[in-house]
Amino acid sequence: MKRGTYKVSGGYEINLAEGGAGETVVFIHGSGPGASGVSNFRRNAKAFIEAGYHVVLPDLIGYGDSSTPSGIDYTLDLFSSTLYEALQAHGVARATLVGNSLGGGIAIQIALDHPEFVDKLILMSPGCIEPIEVYFSMPGIAKMKSDFGSPSFSKDDQRRLISNLMYQAERFITDELVAERYEVAQRQSKDVIARMRTPNLQPRLGELKMPILGFWGLQDEFLPESGARYFLQQCDDARFMTFNKVGHWVQVERAAEFNSISIGFLKGE
Numbered sequence: 458m459k460r461g462t463y464k465v466s467g468g469y470e471i472n473l474a475e476g477g478a479g480e481t482v483v484f485i486h487g488s489g490p491g492a493s494g495v496s497n498f499r500r501n502a503k504a505f506i507e508a509g510y511h512v513v514l515p516d517l518i519g520y521g522d523s524s525t526p527s528g529i530d531y532t533l534d535l536f537s538s539t540l541y542e543a544l545q546a547h548g549v550a551r552a553t554l555v556g557n558s559l560g561g562g563i564a565i566q567i568a569l570d571h572p573e574f575v576d577k578l579i580l581m582s583p584g585c586i587e588p589i590e591v592y593f594s595m596p597g598i599a600k601m602k603s604d605f606g607s608p609s610f611s612k613d614d615q616r617r618l619i620s621n622l623m624y625q626a627e628r629f630i631t632d633e634l635v636a637e638r639y640e641v642a643q644r645q646s647k648d649v650i651a652r653m654r655t656p657n658l659q660p661r662l663g664e665l666k667m668p669i670l671g672f673w674g675l676q677d678e679f680l681p682e683s684g685a686r687y688f689l690q691q692c693d694d695a696r697f698m699t700f701n702k703v704g705h706w707v708q709v710e711r712a713a714e715f716n717s718i719s720i721g722f723l724k725g726e
Contacts, residue, residue, distance in 0.1 A: 458495070459515070460476075460494050462522070472522035474514040477506035480576070482723070483513045485540070486520070487558030487584070487654065487705075490605045490645060491638025492616060493521030497557065500712035508720045513549065515540055517563070519649035520641070527646040533655045534583060537566040541574070553723060557581040557683035557708060558679060565658050568665055579719050580671045581707045582680045586659040586687055597621045597678035597705065605642070605650055611663040615639040624676045624704040659684075662691040669695040670681075670722045672715060674703030 458476040465471055474495050482505055488499035494514030495502075502512045515716060516523040518539045519531055529535075544552070553576045556564030561583020568575040579664040584592065592598050600621055605614075616635045620626040669692055673682040698718070700711055708715045 460522075461547065462596060463541040463546040463589065465539045465546070466594045467539070469518055469539055471518060471524070471539055472516040473543060475512060475537065475547075476502065477509070477511045479509045479511050480723070481511045481513060481552040482485070483515065483544065483549070483552045483554050485515065485554060485556040485560030485563050486517065487556075488650060489558075489601055489608070489622075490642035490650075491615060491640075493641055494595065494642070495521075495636075496637055497560075498555075498708065501708050501716055504716035505720060507631070508723075510701075510723070513522070513544070513552070515543060517560075520647060524647050525644055525649070527648050529648065529652065531649050533562060534567050535561045537570065541567055541571060543719040552577055553579065553717070555579040555581075555669060556583060558705065559584045559653075559655070562586070562655060562658065565662070565665070568663055568667065569658070572664075572666065575667055576724050577667055577723065578669045579722065580669065580688075581715075582673050582677050582682070582705055583671070583684070584680055585655045586662070586684050587681070588657050589698035592680065593620045595679050595681070601650065609669060610642065612636070612639050615642060618688055621678060622705045624674065624702050625710060626704075629709055643685040659687050661722075662687055665692050665695075666723070667694070668683065670719060671695065672707040672711075673699045674705060674707050675699055675701050677705045679705045 458474040484498045554564035561580040562585025688695040
């Protein structure tokens with residue numbers, strides 16, 4: 458895939474990888490040590506490219522090959538505004554946004570701020586729809602904060618954190634994946650998690666008028682799957698699927714189904 462880096466407000470740089478041609482689909486990754494666009498969506502991007510879409514895989518500020526500043530609050534506005542600026546600089550005028558976890562919250566924020574920019578939303582266990590206290594009480598997030606905050610953060614810690622994201626982690630975790638994410642984690646500021654500040658967007662979900670497709674794993678240890686009901690109750694055009702024996706990464710544990718269903722949604726099938 459081709460890569461490019463774009464300067465945005467604050468002097469930060471946002472890295473984008475891309476491939477394919479056609480309507481644009483932007484995959485927005487979630488939080489966590491070692492996260493990046495290519496790493497989080499490796500089991501999905503190719504299928505969308507082969508289906509005739511232009512796929513963009515950004516690294517959020519604080520992640521991957523983008524800027525990783527310290528001494529700042531990582532707010533939802535910072536994540537969403539820097540990503541939106543980079544996409545505009547890249548020439549993306551309209552796109553479907555695909556967001557997992559924090560990436561889902563960012564997709565929602567961009568859709569609220571720039572509804573003319575967003576064609577459709579595909580959300581996997583989206584964040585920013587509960588009070589922050591609810592998220593920090595979830596076992597997966599508590600473990601992530603504890604491990605990444607340690608000065609002795611190791612590859613074993615990295616493997617354990619990836620394992621927490623999935624119900625059947627042993628099927629998907631490789632030494633290469635652990636090494637890739639651990640290398641990225643070494644460059645990350647601890648502030649990207651310790652000083653993350655996200656609002657509760659749940660009261661504004663009814664403002665989303667574009668079609669929404671969502672996925673949630675019933676064994677998600679990071680975000681409560683009851684959040685799907687907020688969209689179903691408040692949005693005009695929303696549908697959600699839940700999967701048993703699946704954790705936080707539906708797009709990984711059920712990649713074939715996620716890809717097929719999402720591409721069908723994009724094509725209006």
